[in-house]
Amino acid sequence: MTPPLDLSRRQFMTAASVAAAAALLAGCAPGTNPASNAQTLQFWHLLSGGDGVTMSSLLDQVNAAQDAYKIRPTVLAWGTPYYTKLAMAGAGGRAPDVAIMHATRVNGWAPGGLLDDWDLDRLAELGVDESTFPTPIWEKGFVGDRLFSVALDAHPFVLMFNTDVCDAAGVLDSKGALKETSSPEEFLDQLRTVGGATEGHALSYGYLGDGAQMWRLFYGLYAQHGLAMELPVGGKAVIDKDAAVESLLFMQSLLDGEIAAAQNDYGSAIAEFATGKSGMLMTGVWELRTMQNAGIPFDATMIPTLYGTPAVYADSHSFVLPHQANANPVNRDLTYRFVADMLKGSFGWAEAGHIPAFLPVTSSPEYAELVPQAHYAEAADHVVYDPTAWFTGSGSNFQGEFGAAVQGVLLSGDDPAAAIDRFESRVNTLLAQPNPADPEGTWKP
């Protein structure tokens, strides 16, 4: 018996391991595309699900429209996993060319040198400047007087309503829009009327175990008092107790088991509205597509202004330039082009529910006809972001801390004032800690 290959066992093992190592190393080689000489740009983002599908088609669109660059996207799990990996890639000097961050997270990152700022002149050459964004959204991109993030969108917390149910309840005006309410009492009355026309609750609002959901509604209501929380580094949080307690009491009165279920988590609330069992839903705009797929008759609007000042809680998906150890000027230049192309092509992004930040898109006639998106587009002028501090923002612990402090108020009728005190003392503990990205506090914007 002669083996087909006349090798000794050792020779065979050596040859096999060399082959395996070669295959392994080949996997490390950067991907090259011999067919085109387009420069590959690495782009990281955290958008999956419906948002991810829309983002992919936008990227295909910008890739196809030119041949100077080709975007190679990397999608990572939303929230902490994404931010941890992006920070570590930056710390290792091997960050992507461009990435998406929540605008509210930029403040914790810029001081560590993890991000480079945008060149305003270069952006202006490409038709991107202050005049092409709603003021609060453009301003949110700045840390000090340098621009660190360029918003793709604003994604506010809004009110969706079932048009059949609300029509039957008689709370729609002649144009089919929800009748305006301007005080907590009026809105509660309207909700009670709607409750009479549904088989389930008037309103769906899921909050259990979800600090972000509690914070989104609360901070919108708080800001409607014409106030903003201030969180000065090294100081004490400035929170208006009366406004905070009033907002929490209002949330309590929604969750009385009649207007809205007293115990509802995020998924159950979405399911309740999507199956037509409730009249209204308080939710982020990113659930728009879920409702369209559910096939229910619905429209959307800003959460009514109940305390005088129009204000809508929102965050923005924004483009940032992660700091690279050896930034390639060619890639950097193409990155500016890519971002401008994305902003100009962001009409498709509106289909996912988000309000495009680029004004030429939202002021176009096509957008005016895009319903229900156009019905809450006004929210872009009244967006309110998380208070500025290194520890706040989407996917941070701050919103979780808020939830831990106030859930008892909503779930079991605990004292709102005590809950706000607890939240405040926790925030003060965080304020006493230095920004870990800049522990010595030496960074100046």
Place this chain on the structure above:
Amino acid sequence: MTTTASATRAIVAAGASDFRPRRAGFQRREQLISWAFLAPFLVAFILFLAWPIAHGIFLSFTNQSLTGAGGAFVGFANYAEALTDPVMWQSMWNTVWFTLLSTVPLVAIALVMAALVDRGLPGQWLWRLSFFMPYLLASTVISQIWVWIFNPQIGAANNILTFFGLEPIAWLQNPDTNMLSIVIATVWWTVGFNFLLYLAAMQNIPSQQYEAASLDGAGAWRQFWSITLPQLGPATVLILLLQILASLKLFDQAYQMLGGVASDTTRSIVQYIYEAGFVSYRFGYSAAISYIFFALIVIVGVAQALVTRRRKEL
């Protein structure tokens, strides 16, 4: 055969005539070979265990951040902050509380299950399989299963409660019940391992002892108390030790079942270490907390060693 024997004799004789240098060379060679065999493990041990432990101690004295910033020596500042941090103590207590709540049922229920299977239930293999099966599932899977069971609106747990005319509970969201919910899920998940250890120990008890006891007129209960339980002593000590160490590691099922939400009543010390390092980016602080936790584990380990030594002396 004879040739081999004479050859061996010749080698022995040659060795004897020139004993010392050859023997030393042989030993050196043997030592080298044994080190070569040990090397793969040693490299892994130093790279992934010894070095990280040493580096972690070093980190705990710095303000190193995940973002690459910091790294300056700060002495015992991290430890001082951790020891006065109410969230650290709350998390430490949550871990200890979970260990107390989970260890008792995990040992007691395993014992009962093993006794039932060992003594009488027909179809032993089926029971053995079904009691052990959940243990084979990944923590992500059991978390998903129990999130649905505990769902406040459509979960099975509340269905059962309302069937008996009780009020539904927000199991995982209510701070009064969320730790209990995690304990219930954990017991269901891991009791099979302890069950298996107990069953093996029971099947090792010689049947003559039971035969002798029944000849002397001892009933089933008497036999259980006077033969089975005392014979299970060493197994119980082992199970307790393994269980306490496993419970102290509480993180994944609690983190997953609560969707990563920080709740004051369920945040374990391991979760706080993770949050400090990977959410707040404070590696130095995170390392300091993990060494404080390490101290707790050492105390448990030493207590355990003292108890077992006393048992041996008795």
